[in-house]
Amino acid sequence: MTVGEDLERPPHAPVMVDEVVRFLGERGVILDLTLGAGGHAAALLDAGVETVIGVDRDPAALELARERLRSFGDRVRYLRARFSEVDAEAVGGSVDGVLFDLGVSSMQLDQSHRGFGYRVDGPLDMRMGPDGPSAADLVNDLPEDELADLIFEYGQERRSRRIAGAIVRNRPIATTDQLARIVAGALGRNPGGPHPARRTFQALRIAVNRELEELAASLPQAVGLLGPGGRVVVIAYHSLEDRIVKFGLREDERLLVLTKRPLRPTPDEVARNPRSRSAMFRVAERTEAA
Numbered sequence: 001m002t003v004g005e006d007l008e009r010p011p012h013a014p015v016m017v018d019e020v021v022r023f024l025g026e027r028g029v030i031l032d033l034t035l036g037a038g039g040h041a042a043a044l045l046d047a048g049v050e051t052v053i054g055v056d057r058d059p060a061a062l063e064l065a066r067e068r069l070r071s072f073g074d075r076v077r078y079l080r081a082r083f084s085e086v087d088a089e090a091v092g093g094s095v096d097g098v099l100f101d102l103g104v105s106s107m108q109l110d111q112s113h114r115g116f117g118y119r120v121d122g123p124l125d126m127r128m129g130p131d132g133p134s135a136a137d138l139v140n141d142l143p144e145d146e147l148a149d150l151i152f153e154y155g156q157e158r159r160s161r162r163i164a165g166a167i168v169r170n171r172p173i174a175t176t177d178q179l180a181r182i183v184a185g186a187l188g189r190n191p192g193g194p195h196p197a198r199r200t201f202q203a204l205r206i207a208v209n210r211e212l213e214e215l216a217a218s219l220p221q222a223v224g225l226l227g228p229g230g231r232v233v234v235i236a237y238h239s240l241e242d243r244i245v246k247f248g249l250r251e252d253e254r255l256l257v258l259t260k261r262p263l264r265p266t267p268d269e270v271a272r273n274p275r276s277r278s279a280m281f282r283v284a285e286r287t288e289a290a
């Protein structure tokens with residue numbers, strides 16, 4: 001897929017962008033650890049942020065962001081890395097704010113060849129970056145009980161044993177459509193309800209990209225990069241992520257938490273952008289004393 005083709009799709013709409021600008025706007029240097037299509041970055045630069053250092057593990061996302069943020073010239077620096085790899089050396093000093101907008105982007109979900117979605121058929125891949133085992137490797141190679149545990153834990157799926165049994169009986173599995181049908185066959189359809197494979201796909205995506213490990217490792221590192229008064233903003237999309245953020249911010253003695261409860265998108269934003277529905281937005285500030 002070329003950048004040109006990507007640009008023809010509706011771009012990923014940035015979630016809770018007004019809140020991001022409210023807490024991070026008018027600052028010097030912002031480290032955007034999940035640059036994606038650059039929507040938050042563009043809003044921050046428009047709001048007066050001097051420089052954005054944009055990180056993404058996905059080379060296709062960086063290419064797209066580069067295209068969209070071209071007009072900001074050298075006010076944007078690009079870095080292809082997992083956010084757990086980003087340290088003071090990579091950033092070149094301290095920063096005034098850090099943004100994590102977790103999970104996958106609409107582009108990743110919608111592009112069939114990336115293999116994230118149960119609605120679009122494609123190779124069962126789900127890797128955000130070019131490295132590591134794919135979702136097909138996991139479903140074809142893991143023992144049944146490990147597969148069931150993974151689907152239970154990361155998908156919060158009660159019927160994980162039934163699903164894992166059906167997967168093992170139908171191996172090898174090569175495509176998203178094949179997997180979606182196997183899960184639907186094991187659980188039965190729920191007319192009008194969410195797709196029965198939704199939780200299984202979430203679980204595999206989290207495991208393939210080691211999303212929770214990445215977040216737990218990166219959060220304290222990112223706080224270490226903040227100068228006094230610097231802020232960290234995290235937008236999480238499910239309770240497994242939000243739990244790590246909530247306790248990670250609360251237990252870090254270098255931080256003052258500014259959001260006792262997570263901020264949520266307005267009903268108007270949810271109506272405009274259904275992807276924002278599950279967003280949980282937390283902010284903390286690095287104290288002078290740290």
Ligand SMILES: C[S@@+](CC[C@H](N)C(=O)[O-])C[C@H]1O[C@@H](n2cnc3c(N)ncnc32)[C@H](O)[C@@H]1O
Nearest residue numbers: 014034036037038039040056057058082083101
């Ligand atoms: C929800 S999208 C971000 C969208 C972006 N804020 C925007 O406005 O366009 C999340 C992005 O973070 C990237 N990402 C997720 N986990 C990552 C990690 N551990 N390291 C680096 N990038 C990551 C994904 O590749 C994806 O492009």
